[in-house]
Amino acid sequence: MTSPLFSQVFKNMENFTPYSALIGGVLIGSSAALLLVLNGRIAGISGITREILPPWNNAVTWRLCFLAGLIVAPLLYQLFGGHIVVQLNNPSLWLMAVSGLLVGYGTSLGSGCTSGHSVCGLARLSARSFAATLTFMFTAVLTVYIARHVIHLGV
Amino acid sequence: MSKNLSALFCGVVFGLGVCVSQMINPQKVLDFFDMFGAWDGSLAWVMIGALAVTGVTTRLIVQRTKPVFEPNFHLPTASCIDKPLLVGAALFGTGWGLSGLCPGPAISALSLGIPQVYVFIAAMLAGMWLFKILKVG
Numbered sequence: 001m002t003s004p005l006f007s008q009v010f011k012n013m014e015n016f017t018p019y020s021a022l023i024g025g026v027l028i029g030s031s032a033a034l035l036l037v038l039n040g041r042i043a044g045i046s047g048i049t050r051e052i053l054p055p056w057n058n059a060v061t062w063r064l065c066f067l068a069g070l071i072v073a074p075l076l077y078q079l080f081g082g083h084i085v086v087q088l089n090n091p092s093l094w095l096m097a098v099s100g101l102l103v104g105y106g107t108s109l110g111s112g113c114t115s116g117h118s119v120c121g122l123a124r125l126s127a128r129s130f131a132a133t134l135t136f137m138f139t140a141v142l143t144v145y146i147a148r149h150v151i152h153l154g155v
Numbered sequence: 156m157s158k159n160l161s162a163l164f165c166g167v168v169f170g171l172g173v174c175v176s177q178m179i180n181p182q183k184v185l186d187f188f189d190m191f192g193a194w195d196g197s198l199a200w201v202m203i204g205a206l207a208v209t210g211v212t213t214r215l216i217v218q219r220t221k222p223v224f225e226p227n228f229h230l231p232t233a234s235c236i237d238k239p240l241l242v243g244a245a246l247f248g249t250g251w252g253l254s255g256l257c258p259g260p261a262i263s264a265l266s267l268g269i270p271q272v273y274v275f276i277a278a279m280l281a282g283m284w285l286f287k288i289l290k291v292g
Binding site: 046070141 | 158159160161162163164165166168169170171172174175176177178179180181182183185188189190192193194196200205207208212213216219221224227229230231235239240242244247250251253256257259261262263266270271274275279281282285291
């Protein structure tokens with residue numbers, strides 16, 4: 001017997017995967033901790049990616065190696081029996097282009113994305129990362145609300 | 156050489172985390188943001204797991220005199236919460252909410268042969284490059 005409030009809050013219980021999410025999070029945190037202790041670098045994916053683009057004024061090689069690791073990881077995961085689902089409800093390429101532009105320009109102007117601000121920055125107790133995390137989480141929730149429930153974009 | 160190998164290894168571990176946690180699935184991400192609809196809170200646990208590791212280790216690591224393979228740490232020095240930070244984060248959040256893709260998972264997904272991901276990454280690189288040339292100019 002579940003209460004109405006319980007079923008209201010946990011409408012999507014069948015998709016709730018806290019254990020795999022927790023293990024994945026520990027892996028992401030471990031990667032960030034290792035990159036810091038071994039190379040003295042913040043595992044900020046947007047910053048690492050931006051610095052491989054011209055004009056070059058920073059080391060490029062280690063960044064390319066990190067990104068290569070990111071790219072081969074799903075293949076390794078599948079090789080060892082892992083199952084990957086990538087579902088895009090609205091497959092519009094225009095939507096992807098607008099989203100990509102906003103993510104690329106926004107993370108550059110805002111000095112980081114989820115990894116740099118929310119995984120590394122919050123751990124360093126950075127006030128900037130705290131403000132950035134609140135801002136992008138809030139705007140993402142707002143965007144999904146408008147896209148799904150107001151203008152019915154089909155995302 | 157060592158620092159390139161360690162970066163490669165860290166990239167693999169990060170990418171595996173993105174796969175295991177299902178952050179690589181844009182639908183999963185958008186369901187997490189859909190707090191007024193069919194909310195799926197799973198991805199909060201990604202943050203909890205990641206911060207459990209970095210929250211404990213970061214403090215210990217930066218007490219070292221230097222990292223293992225480099226002469227010194229490269230840490231951000233800015234401390235002021237300024238307009239570019241907040242505007243940039245707001246633009247990023249809007250883009251993330253439109254597709255469910257953020258840079259790490261999207262780059263990992265490049266190996267899966269999905270046209271939408273190629274377009275997203277091309278546009279993301281264009282946005283980053285635009286910022287760089289506007290800043291130089």
